[in-house]
Amino acid sequence: MDGAYTQEYAVFITCGSGCHAYDHVSNEMWVAQENTSACQGDNEAACWIEAGYSTYSTDNPYNCTQPHPKPANCYFWGDERPYLGYSEHAIQNMGTYDNWASVEIYVYFGSHTPNCQHDASGDEWAVVTTTAEGNQYTDASTCNPIYPEHIRTGQELENSGANSPWDQFEYNQWFGTNGTWNYQGNPGVFDIESPEYADWNQPPSSQYPGGVLEACSCG
């Protein structure tokens, strides 16, 4: 598998009254290689790329709002790369809600160069974020020779006090190593812990290609 796509609804999410500098809620998608030890040095069981949007707390001076501090939902992307580590990029403040956005991650320089640690000659992955108002950013996860075999889509919550209404992820697709994009055709496997919750609003079918997934911190 060489990439994934989801179309997610832009809803305002917040860490709630209990939120402090180190809390976040995010609606996002990962592509990940789990059958590797190349990121274990960073306490990660997988190497991956993620994209979506996340809360950044009011007192986080590195959030995407101008000026700081200010409550923020930011489009972002990040990666955990073999033998290199973790990077996190805030892209843009979410200025528009109640419309669809999308994230797309796919390999576009598939040399799968081994041992790419301190140069920029390794594999590159495109991370394309289209915001709810239609701004489209194309970023690159570079020097990232991963062979992902997992896609995860949904919500991550760090710490309590979060409040997220239902969000939807639809038209879920994966990019094959043969260069074709494909709608997800099976219902996948859920991984849920309260207060997080997720379910299919509409499972993948010919009527709902890729399905309509829902997730929230309301369980």
Place this chain on the structure above:
Amino acid sequence: MRIRTIFLALIPICLVLLIVVAVIGWNLNPSVSAQSQSGPISHLTQKIHRVNGPSTGFSAIKPHLHPANSNEPTYTAADVQQFVMANGSPAGPLVSGAHMTFTKIMFVTAGSAALLPLGDETGYSSNALVCYVLVHGPFLPLNKHEYNPQGAPKPVQYTILIFDGVTGNFLYWGIPSSDINWSTVFKN
């Protein structure tokens, strides 16, 4: 397919940290319901405005120098130090009792930064000026997004911060792998 990804841990600064997820996961070779050759099928209805280049970051360090060359730093290493000392590591708090120190503050081209660990994702043209900052903690990486957390986050030694060398904007941050041998990276 996957084990649950919950943990509840008491960490040294007495915060109770909980990371939970609600995700759907697909393994390799999911079944196919349709195919397209040219890209994912988008059903977005808004008019798409392609932003040229990557995000140019968010205001951080205030420029105050006026170099003759437009591609030279408009602020100093001392300004960087002051900003980061005031705001801390984006990765998370210092481990109790630790003090942040600056291992490197380098004004380099994006092309040169790309040869340094985690310095290669600015998306800038190779001759653009960036500021590559390596700070030592250790830090508790509580702001890191984790794919499948299995326990309390372990302290990390370093954080990297990347700023635009001209505007002073903050571009991104990272936690370099513990596999990196810094004495080799900065051997010169």
